[in-house]
Amino acid sequence: xxxxxxxxxxxxxRAHGESSAIVDFFTREHGRYGGLVRGGNARRLKPALQPGNxxxxxxxxxxxxxxxxxxxxxxxAYAAEVLTDQVLLAGLSAMCALLKIMPERQAxxxxxxxxxxxLEALExxxxxxxxxxxxxLALLEExxxxxxxxxxxxxxxxxxLTHVSPRSGRAVSRQxxxxxxERMFVLxxxxxxxxxxxxxxxxxxxxxLTGHFLERRVYxxxxxxxxxxxxxxxxxxxxxxxxx
Amino acid sequence: MAGDEIEExxxxxxxxxxxxxxxxxxxxxxxxxxxxxxxxxxTAALTAARDSIKTCHICGNxxxxxxxxxxxxxxxDGSVICVVEDVGDLWALERAKALKGRYHxxxxxxxxxxxxxxxxxxxxxxxxxxxxxxxREVILAxxxxxxxxxxxxxxxxxxxxxxxxxxxxxxxxPVGGELxxxxxxxxxxxxxxxxxx
Numbered sequence: 001x002x003x004x005x006x007x008x009x010x011x012x013x014r015a016h017g018e019s020s021a022i023v024d025f026f027t028r029e030h031g032r033y034g035g036l037v038r039g040g041n042a043r044r045l046k047p048a049l050q051p052g053n054x055x056x057x058x059x060x061x062x063x064x065x066x067x068x069x070x071x072x073x074x075x076x077a078y079a080a081e082v083l084t085d086q087v088l089l090a091g092l093s094a095m096c097a098l099l100k101i102m103p104e105r106q107a108x109x110x111x112x113x114x115x116x117x118x119l120e121a122l123e124x125x126x127x128x129x130x131x132x133x134x135x136x137l138a139l140l141e142e143x144x145x146x147x148x149x150x151x152x153x154x155x156x157x158x159x160x161l162t163h164v165s166p167r168s169g170r171a172v173s174r175q176x177x178x179x180x181x182e183r184m185f186v187l188x189x190x191x192x193x194x195x196x197x198x199x200x201x202x203x204x205x206x207x208x209l210t211g212h213f214l215e216r217r218v219y220x221x222x223x224x225x226x227x228x229x230x231x232x233x234x235x236x237x238x239x240x241x242x243x244x
Numbered sequence: 245m246a247g248d249e250i251e252e253x254x255x256x257x258x259x260x261x262x263x264x265x266x267x268x269x270x271x272x273x274x275x276x277x278x279x280x281x282x283x284x285x286x287t288a289a290l291t292a293a294r295d296s297i298k299t300c301h302i303c304g305n306x307x308x309x310x311x312x313x314x315x316x317x318x319x320x321d322g323s324v325i326c327v328v329e330d331v332g333d334l335w336a337l338e339r340a341k342a343l344k345g346r347y348h349x350x351x352x353x354x355x356x357x358x359x360x361x362x363x364x365x366x367x368x369x370x371x372x373x374x375x376x377x378x379x380r381e382v383i384l385a386x387x388x389x390x391x392x393x394x395x396x397x398x399x400x401x402x403x404x405x406x407x408x409x410x411x412x413x414x415x416x417x418p419v420g421g422e423l424x425x426x427x428x429x430x431x432x433x434x435x436x437x438x439x440x441x
Contacts, residue, residue, distance in 0.1 A: 012357050018261055047429045050390050079390050080429030083415065084436065086397040093390060097356055229356035232394075239401070 002068070003060035006030060007075070009115055011096045013049040015041045023049055023070060024100065025057055028112040032102045035059050035070030048074035051096040052082075054119065078119050087240060088122055090233040091132055097227035098139060101218060114138045129242055130190050130198045133206035136214060137191065145169070145217040147209075149191060152176055163187050164209055169217075185209040203242045207234050250276070302373070304349030304366050306331050314338075314346060321345045323380040325373065327399060329353055329387060337385065345383070348373065353391040354398055365395070367402065374406055384412040388433065 008025035011032070016022045021040025026032050035057070039045050048055055054075040061068030082088040095118065102108060118135050121128045140146050146169075151158045153170035163177035163184035164170065177184050187209070188202035198206070211234065215226050246254075250272060258268035275283045299305070300312035307313055314320060324345025328334050334347045350365045374382060382403055386392035400410050416434030417426065426434075 046389075047427045050429070052390065053429070074427060077427065077429030077432055080415075080432045081436075083388060083390070083393045083433060086400075089390065089393055089397065093356065093394060100357070227356055228359075228361065232356065 001060065001062060002064045002066075003058070004030060005056065005058040008033075008055055008057040009096075009099075009112075009119070010049050010051055010053045010055060011099050012051060013037075013040060017041075021045075021049060022067070023072070025055070025070075026099050026102070026112065026115065027057065027107075028109050029107055030059075031106045031108055032099065032104050033057075033059060033068075033070075034104070035068045037070050037072055040072070045072060045074075047077065047080070048072055050077070050079035052079045052092040052119065053077050054116075076119075078122055081122055085125070087233075087236055088125060088128060090229070090236050091128065092122070094227065094230040094233040095132065095135065097229035098136070098214070100227070102139075102143070108142045111138055111142045129203045129237070130206070133188075133191065133203060133210060136207070136210035140210065140213055140218070143218055145213060147171075147213060149187065161187055161192060166212060169213055185212065198242075201242070204234075204237060207237070302369075303347050304331075304351060304369070305334055305347060319344075322377055324383065325370070325377075325379055325381075326383040326385050327370065327396075328385050329392060329395075333385065333387075343383070345381075350386075350395065353386060353389075353395040355391050362398065362402075367399070370399070371402060374403055374408060379408060381409040381411060384410065386412075388413075388415045 006027040006029050008027045010023060010025050012024040013021045016036060019042045020036055020038050022034060023037045023040055024032065024034050037045065037049070040049055049072065056073035056075055057070050059068050059070045079092065082092055095115070099115070114135050118128070118131050121131050137147060147164065148169060149161065149164070149171045151171065152161060152173040153165055153168055154176035155173055157173050160174045161171040162174040163172040163181060164187045165172055166183065166185060171187055172184060185208060186205040188198060188206045189196040190198045190202055191206060211226060211230070219226050254265065254268045254272050257263055257271055258265045263271065275286065296308040297306060298308065298310040300307055300310055300315055302311050302315045305312040305314060309316065321344050324343070325348050326337065326343050326345055327348045327350060328337065329350055329352060331349055334349055337343055348366070348370045350367070352360055352365055354360060354362065354365070373379065384396040384399060386396045396412055403410055414437050416430065416437050417423065423431065
């Protein structure tokens with residue numbers, strides 16, 4: 001018998017029969033897991049199983065390769081906190097959709113910690129948006145395609161890094177990038193220093209950067225393309241503007 | 245255990261919501277025993293419903309006439325349209341007599357995970373109605389779920405250029421609800437939607 005109990009972020013819920021649901025969740029110790037939740041499509045549990053909510057999940061199965069069943073103890077209802085905020089609701093959906101690319105049953109504790117920080121910051125949109133870009137960078141790193149933003153790919157300098165090469169994913173200094181600047185991604189300063197706050201279109205530049213590498217290095221493998229929820233999130237940010 | 249026809253009937257009844265194989269078998273037994281009082285009228289009612297059910301081309305409601313009884317009723321306030329996800333939601337609001345206006349059934353919600361985009365929903369019809377019918381207010385009565393509210397925000401953006409009043413249902417404490425028994429999400433939503441008395 002396989003069994004564990006852990007804190008989990010709900011990523012997705014699909015109705016299974018009349019009252020049950022198959023729920024996809026992300027845990028610190030066990031990674032992304034699915035399980036049949038009896039009563040998961042019923043009135044009592046449905047609110048707790050909204051994407052983005054934190055719950056206590058107890059999973060068990062006779063054999064580890066089985067889908068397994070999970071019982072859910074409701075935790076913090078992050079989804080309810082952002083239902084009326086279009087930008088954050090779209091961002092939360094995008095976060096859950098992106099996490100569904102993670103391989104099942106492999107632990108990514110650092111990524112889980114990043115997700116928790118992101119969820120905790122939901123009350124502050126100005127903080128949340130740059131954190132979302134950092135979350136995407138962390139996701140790239142966890143799946144083995146991290147960007148190298150520490151030094152210039154051309155000159156090796158660690159100063160005045162302003163762009164990122166779309167091919168190598170490495171930072172490029174202002175001087176070295178000058179002849180090719182139009183073909184390179186802008187590297188927002190807030191990605192280089194935790195103290196720097198995003199200005200102007202920095203968040204959108206950051207999302208363009210991470211979106212390119214997520215699509216090229218992660219999502220192109222299964223030809224599905226970036227999740228539609230992420231596309232919608234970026235579209236909303238472009239239309240409504242990003243608070244600086 | 246029983247003839248093929250009876251097993252077939254059990255099989256189909258068991259597919260209905262609220263019925264499993266055991267309860268379907270009990271229902272079939274009752275129908276067999278009360279053939280004249282139940283089975284014959286039920287057969288006639290099912291056949292009549294099958295032949296007359298139509299989807300309203302204006303709002304997407306299901307009725308035996310097109311336009312549906314609500315769209316055809318001149319006493320209804322045509323300047324208010326209430327947008328719901330499914331016909332079941334429309335019936336719930338009608339049961340409560342909560343609205344004197346008209347409805348628009350989307351046929352679902354936007355769901356990136358299930359691949360349901362704006363094209364799959366009855367949104368073009370809503371836009372056309374709001375432009376053409378002298379609509380003043382659109383009430384977004386989608387469910388208080390991530391997908392329901394994402395759809396509501398999308399519709400809000402879509403209708404913004406038409407300068408209508410766009411409202412949404414309140415989220416919060418149900419009538420007769422006790423705070424102690426409410427889930428955290430409802431309490432948070434209720435607290436955020438509080439208003440001055």
